Structure formats: structure tokens, C-alpha cells
Amino acid sequence: MATSRTSWADVADAEPARLLPRSPPTPPPPRPTAPPAPPTSRRTSATAPPPPPPPPPAASSAAPPRAAPGLLSRPGAGAPAPTSFGARPRGGGRGWDREPDPFADSAPPAPDADAADEFGEHQNTGINFDAYEDIPVETSGQEVPPPVSTFAEIDLGDALNQNIRRCGYVRPTPVQRHAIPISLAGRDLMACAQTGSGKTAAFCFPIISGIMRGPPVARPQRGGGMGMRTACPSALILSPTRELSMQIHEEARKFSYQTGVRVVVAYGGAPITNQLRDLERGVDILVATPGRLVDLLERARVSLQSIRYLALDEADRMLDMGFEPQVRRIVEQMDMPPPGVRQTMLFSATFPKEIQRMASDFLENYIFLAVGRVGSSTDLIAQRVEFVQEADKRSHLMDLLHAQRDTGKQTLTLVFVETKRGADSLESWLCMNGFPATSIHGDRNQQEREYALRSFKSGQTPILVATDVAARGLDIPDVAHVVNFDLPNDIDDYVHRIGRTGRAGKSGLATAFFNDNNSSLARSLAELMQESNQEVPAWLSRYAARPSYGGGGGRNRRSGGGSRFGGRDFRNDSSSFGKSGSRGGGDYYGGGSSGGYGGSSAYGGGGYGGAGAPSSWD
Numbered sequence: 319m320a321t322s323r324t325s326w327a328d329v330a331d332a333e334p335a336r337l338l339p340r341s342p343p344t345p346p347p348p349r350p351t352a353p354p355a356p357p358t359s360r361r362t363s364a365t366a367p368p369p370p371p372p373p374p375p376a377a378s379s380a381a382p383p384r385a386a387p388g389l390l391s392r393p394g395a396g397a398p399a400p401t402s403f404g405a406r407p408r409g410g411g412r413g414w415d416r417e418p419d420p421f422a423d424s425a426p427p428a429p430d431a432d433a434a435d436e437f438g439e440h441q442n443t444g445i446n447f448d449a450y451e452d453i454p455v456e457t458s459g460q461e462v463p464p465p466v467s468t469f470a471e472i473d474l475g476d477a478l479n480q481n482i483r484r485c486g487y488v489r490p491t492p493v494q495r496h497a498i499p500i501s502l503a504g505r506d507l508m509a510c511a512q513t514g515s516g517k518t519a520a521f522c523f524p525i526i527s528g529i530m531r532g533p534p535v536a537r538p539q540r541g542g543g544m545g546m547r548t549a550c551p552s553a554l555i556l557s558p559t560r561e562l563s564m565q566i567h568e569e570a571r572k573f574s575y576q577t578g579v580r581v582v583v584a585y586g587g588a589p590i591t592n593q594l595r596d597l598e599r600g601v602d603i604l605v606a607t608p609g610r611l612v613d614l615l616e617r618a619r620v621s622l623q624s625i626r627y628l629a630l631d632e633a634d635r636m637l638d639m640g641f642e643p644q645v646r647r648i649v650e651q652m653d654m655p656p657p658g659v660r661q662t663m664l665f666s667a668t669f670p671k672e673i674q675r676m677a678s679d680f681l682e683n684y685i686f687l688a689v690g691r692v693g694s695s696t697d698l699i700a701q702r703v704e705f706v707q708e709a710d711k712r713s714h715l716m717d718l719l720h721a722q723r724d725t726g727k728q729t730l731t732l733v734f735v736e737t738k739r740g741a742d743s744l745e746s747w748l749c750m751n752g753f754p755a756t757s758i759h760g761d762r763n764q765q766e767r768e769y770a771l772r773s774f775k776s777g778q779t780p781i782l783v784a785t786d787v788a789a790r791g792l793d794i795p796d797v798a799h800v801v802n803f804d805l806p807n808d809i810d811d812y813v814h815r816i817g818r819t820g821r822a823g824k825s826g827l828a829t830a831f832f833n834d835n836n837s838s839l840a841r842s843l844a845e846l847m848q849e850s851n852q853e854v855p856a857w858l859s860r861y862a863a864r865p866s867y868g869g870g871g872g873r874n875r876r877s878g879g880g881s882r883f884g885g886r887d888f889r890n891d892s893s894s895f896g897k898s899g900s901r902g903g904g905d906y907y908g909g910g911s912s913g914g915y916g917g918s919s920a921y922g923g924g925g926y927g928g929a930g931a932p933s934s935w936d
């Protein structure tokens with residue numbers, strides 16, 4: 319159930335700032351030619367965005383033409399005939415089918431990356447892989463394929479290998495080392511690995527490689543009616559938020575550049591016509607949010623009958639009560655091939671046992687992979703918890719920001735609050751006080767959300783105030799500090815939130831403001847910090863020790879006992895295996911409680927305050 323907890327972030331009305339006119343919604347990104355309009359509000363003044371990037375150049379050295387992939391009843395579209403594993407032939411040779419260079423806006427890879435002889439031992443610049451070296455890994459399931467140490471050991475194909483080099487990836491991360499061979503062997507996989515540890519590539523590489531080497535897509539003759547065509551992707555990647563879907567799409571486009579594998583994204587809040595046009599051009603891999611996909615399926619513009627690969631990113635979120643009905647509908651009640659026929663991969667940094675149990679419906683003879691402790695945060699993130707009363711939160715935040723500014727370093731700070739109203743209010747207040755900020759939450763329209771994210775990423779507004787819509791998956795380089803201005807009710811949400819910093823081997827800082835309102839989180843927070851080698855303040859330990867403050871079972875109780883790593887596959891837990899109705903037991907991973915997965919607060923029903931269908935997030 320969504321919480322109605324209020325926070326000091328909500329109370330702009332008590333502050334001088336609220337007496338000023340409220341900021342109008344952020345305008346759409348400015349036109350490339352016009353100079354930025356004079357500021358009309360704090361929000362707009364602080365966030366004058368850079369002009370949109372020019373359209374990416376068409377790839378001049380495009381691979382040979384190939385028929386449009388994954389499209390039913392495409393007139394004249396013969397089945398593409400893969401000619402080599404290096405790259406599939408591309409279709410049409412028509413202007414619109416030229417492949418823009420997805421690397422055009424990227425920072426150049428490590429200087430020696432291109433020459434990095436078979437992905438030798440050179441490290442990608444800025445990535446501290448040693449941080450991951452001694453991480454414990456556990457796999458369970460039958461006949462687990464062995465891990466690899468280098469990309470060179472995996473036969474991903476020349477074209478994909480070339481793109482891995484272009485990305486500057488020199489060595490696989492631990493989750494990639496284990497997950498890629500498992501997926502390439504055709505096995506279903508439930509994988510849990512820490513935030514920022516490269517899970518996106520871990521599911522994208524096998525999918526792209528499998529499509530490149532796979533048979534041509536079958537093309538049934540049925541259409542969507544009214545002469546419309548039905549797109550028939552080979553792979554489906556589902557994610558819970560629009561921004562995450564866009565990010566996965568961008569990544570997957572890089573990985574599949576000039577492979578002939580076409581990636582399309584579909585998410586709510588954006589005009590469906592553009593997405594339909596994209597789908598008509600053909601699609602091998604469809605990245606989507608559930609709501610928009612259901613819409614496309616109902617319009618018969620997408621068919622899932624050719625799906626060979628299904629990946630659920632943030633799988634635990636996809637299967638909690640906010641999304642589960644839609645996801646079940648997509649996976650079980652449409653025309654998708656069943657488990658065993660398709661290959662299914664579930665990824666997240668957190669995987670409560672009750673969700674594992676539910677997820678096992680989607681899998682067949684799967685391998686469970688845990689890199690690091692399930693649901694743990696990475697040691698790369700320095701975690702601080704400070705006791706701050708509600709009324710003092712703003713001044714405390716201000717102190718932190720001033721201290722940060724005094725270091726002279728330009729850093730990005732992500733501030734999580736509980737409510738959408740709180741996000742707006744805090745954003746305005748920060749701007750009023752000389753800290754350029756923007757915000758992202760479910761009441762902002764999609765254009766505003768994307769604009770806010772761009773403005774933050776570019777450093778134009780180095781503070782982003784966000785609800786949990788930004789908690790999962792977003793990979794924003796240079797986020798140095800995550801502030802939990804309002805702590806979440808759920809320790810898993812905390813893990814994902816702080817995971818927006820300390821990514822890809824870099825270090826980061828997370829500060830949480832704790833007070834009596836957060837007492838139910840005390841124990842799990844203290845345990846998490848301890849597991850991650852963080853100093854737990856004595857006052858927090860005292861909170862945690864009180865039985866009524868998070869000490870009594872339920873979802874926020876972690877399975878403690880001092881063991882930093884152990885069996886996490888719910889199939890190995892004799893007390894919970896097979897008892898699908900059992901939700902108690904006081905084991906964090908298996909324990910459901912009233913505060914558990916009863917509602918997807920940020921994702922459901924348009925955000926906080928509404929349960930049910932995640933309509934506004936997709």
C-alpha cells in the first residue's frame with residue numbers, strides 16, 4: 319500500500335520560498351537555433367538546457383542491406399538470410415533504414431581500447447575492476463556452465479566484439495563473466511548482482527549474439543488489420559520505467575551497431591505514432607515498459623509469437639504487485655512461447671524470496687546466480703546516516719551542499735524524497751537558495767522528465783530531486799552523492815537508490831536523514847551497513863536493537879547472523895521451498911509483511927498515494 323507519510327520536503331508552504339509564484343512546468347527543450355529564453359522561474363532559470371544534439375550521422379559504412387527484421391506481412395520482405403556471424407545483412411538500403419551511429423555522442427573509449435589485443439588485461443579508464451575481484455559468487459542449479467575471465471573466451475561474434483571495444487569494455491565484470499556463458503548455453507537465469515555492476519550488458523550480449531547467429535525470423539502472413547503490420551520481435555526486454563527503457567535501448571543500440579540486429583523502444587508518455595513507425599521498420603529486440611507493450615499487443619501491432627529471449631530488468635520490481643498482473647498478461651496470456659521454448663533471464667540487485675518463488679513460474683530448469691550478497695549494496699558506496707528531525711532537513715541539506723560546493727568540485731547530487739509534491743517543493747526551495755536543481759517524478763510529463771534528466775546529466779542543474787521513479791537502473795555518470803532526504807520504507811528501495819552512485823567501480827557517497835519516522839527501517843539499515851563494511855552509528859544500533867523498531871520479522875528484516883554470504887536461491891531453502899502460500903518466517907528474503915510487496919508505491923497508480931496499475935510509469 320502506498321504510504322501517506324509526509325516529509326519536510328512537502329512543507330514549502332511554511333517556507334518563504336512558497337510565497338513566490340510557483341514555477342511553471344519546465345519548458346520543452348529549446349530549439350537549436352534560438353538563444354535560451356530569459357529565465358521565468360527558478361526551475362527554468364537554473365536549467366537552461368543545451369541545444370539538442372544534431373541528428374546523428376548516418377553510418378556511411380553500413381553493413382549490406384537486409385530485409386526488415388521481425389515484421390509480419392511486410393510487403394516484399396523476404397526472410398533475412400544471415401550470411402555470417404559477424405553481421406547480419408541489412409535491408410532496404412533506403413535512407414530511413416540507415417543506422418545512425420550510437421557512439422556519436424559517447425565519450426571516446428580508453429585510448430588503447432581499440433588496440434586492446436583480444437581484450438587483454440588492460441583496464442578501462444576510470445573503472446576500478448579490482449573493486450570487484452574478491453566478490454563472492456554463488457551459482458545453483460544443474461550443470462552450471464563455467465565462467466570466463468575475458469571477453470575473448472566467449473564467442474560473441476566479430477561485430478559485437480567490435481562494439482564492446484567501442485564501449486571501452488576491456489574485461490567482463492563478475493556478473494558478465496558468469497551470466498554470459500550461462501545464457502549463451504541456452505539456460506534460463508535468475509541473476510542478482512549489485513547496482514552498477516554491468517547487468518545490462520550481461521543480458522544484452524547473449525541476446526544480440528543469439529539473434530545474430532540464429533535462424534531467420536519466421537514471418538506469418540497475418541497482419542494487424544486495416545493493412546497494418548504486426549511487428550514480431552525475437553527478443554523482449556521489459557523494464558519498469560520509461561527512462562530505464564530508454565537507457566537500455568541506447569545501450570543495446572551501441573552493442574548491436576552494425577550487427578544487423580535492430581532494437582526498438584516503446585514506452586508510455588511519448589507519442590505512440592513514432593513508436594509504431596519505428597516498429598514498422600522492423601524490430602529484433604523490443605525494449606518496453608509493460609503498459610505501452612500491452613497497448614501495442616491489444617492493437618495487434620506487436621506479436622510475441624517469435625520471442626526467443628525474454629529479459630526482465632529490475633525483475634523483482636516487475637513482479638511486485640504494481641506490475642505483476644501486466645507482466646503475467648504479457649508473458650503468460652498472450653502469444654509468447656512458453657518457458658523451455660523461449661529463454662528467460664531475470665536480473666536485479668535485489669531478489670526477495672517471495673519474488674523468486676513467483677518468478678520461477680517464468681523459468682525452466684534455471685540457474686540462480688548471486689554476485690555479492692543478494693540485496694546488498696556495494697562497498698564502493700560510503701554510507702552515512704545522520705539523525706535529522708523533519709523540521710531540520712532543509713537546513714541540514716543546505717549545509718551538506720555548501721560543504722560540497724566548498725570543495726570546488728563539480729559534482730552531481732541526487733536527492734530522494736517521498737512524494738511528488740515534496741519533490742517540487744524542495745526543488746523550488748533549493749533554486750531559491752542558490753542551488754540549481756530540477757526534479758523528476760510521476761506528475762511531470764514525459765518531456766519534462768527527459769529534460770530534467772538531461773539537464774542533470776549535463777551538469778546544468780547539478781542537483782536532481784527525485785521520487786523513486788529514478789531509484790532503479792539509471793546509469794548517470796558522475797553522481798557523486800545520493801541524499802536520502804526521506805528514507806524509503808523498504809530496504810531494497812534504499813539499496814537501489816544509493817546504487818545511483820558508486821557505479822562501475824567508482825566510489826560514491828550516500829547520506830541518509832533518519833528520524834523516528836524511519837524506525838521500522840533501523841534494523842535492516844544497520845545490517846546492510848554492517849555487511850557493506852560501513853560504520854554504524856551507535857544510536858542507529860540502539861534503534862535497531864529495539865524489537866519494535868524493525869527487529870521483529872517482516873520484509874525489512876534481513877537474514878542476519880553475521881554471515882556475509884550464503885545460499886540465496888530460494889530453492890535451497892527447505893523452509894520456504896514449495897510453500898507458495900507461506901510468507902512469514904522472519905526471514906527477510908522470504909518474509910512478506912504488511913510493509914512488503916503489497917503495493918508499488920512509486921510505480922503504481924501514478925506514484926505515491928495510489929496503488930494499482932502502474933499507468934503513469936509506462
Ligand SMILES: Nc1ncnc2c1ncn2[C@@H]1O[C@H](COP(=O)(O)OP(=O)(O)OP(=O)(O)O)[C@@H](O)[C@H]1O
Pocket residue numbers: 442445486487488489490491494511512513514515516517518519666667790791792793817818821822
Ligand atoms: N565490462 C565492462 N567494462 C567497463 N564498463 C562496464 C562494463 N560493463 C558495464 N560497464 C559500465 O558500467 C556501468 C553500469 O552498468 P549497468 O547500468 O549495466 O549496471 P547495472 O548492474 O544494471 O546497475 P543497476 O542495478 O543500477 O541497474 C555502465 O556505465 C556500463 O557502461
